[in-house]
Amino acid sequence: MAILDSKGRLFGKINILDFGAVLVILLVIFSIFVFPGTTGSVAQVGSKTVPIEVDLVVRGLNVRDPERLFDKGFTKGGKTNVIIRNQPYGQIGIKSIQVLPRKINVSQPDGSVKELPDPKTNNFSTDMLLTLEGKAQVNESGPVLGNSKVKIGMPFELEGFNYNFNATVIDVRVKDK
Incomplete structure (x- = not known):
């Protein structure tokens, strides 16, 4: 055979x-x-994890009562869910929240311009400065949260129990260990 x-x-x-x-x-x-x-993202290759602080500005957040927003976890020392470029990152700590006073430029009779408090024609608009803190991977192109690089000018979406709004990164500080 x-x-x-x-x-x-x-x-x-x-x-x-x-x-x-x-x-x-x-x-x-x-x-x-x-x-x-291999596992993990390409952004994590050759990187180290360090503490990071990210300053965000929220402009014109329409909310009836800003104090109610701070009742359910959106407080200093609390945590918020972060979505970066439509990719959920997870929870990150809130280091500080500062409600910014609304100001307008008013021209004076002598031709100069003075910044004065807004008479609040719109009582439902709030501006805030937030500082978030967490851990980020740092590589040669900068800090990375999840799989997204964190750069000044990029939008963050913040989500929690009674809120979901966008903020813009205005400062990124990488802390040394």
Whole structure:
């Protein structure tokens, strides 16, 4: 009995093409479980984790009562969920919250301009300065939260129990350990 017959079967039982296909499938499955490859994002290669502070400005947040916003966890020392470029990062600590007074520029009779408090024609608009603190990966191109680089000017989306609004990064401080 020949190893390969005239119809291309091994030992007259198994087609050589079918045997090759089964062998390739088994090799693929074996390689997936034995050599799974690298994990993590490319941004984390060659980086170290350090404390970071990010200053955010919120302009024109429409809220009826800003004090109610601070009741449910959106307080100094609390945590908020952060979404960066539509990618959820997770929770990050709130270091400080400062409600900014609204000011307007008023021209004076002598031609100069003076900054005065806004008479609040819109009582529902609030401006805030927030400082968030957490841990970030730092590589040669700057700090990275999750898989997103943190740069001045980029938007952060903050989400919690009774709020969901956008803020803009105005400062990034990387702390040394």
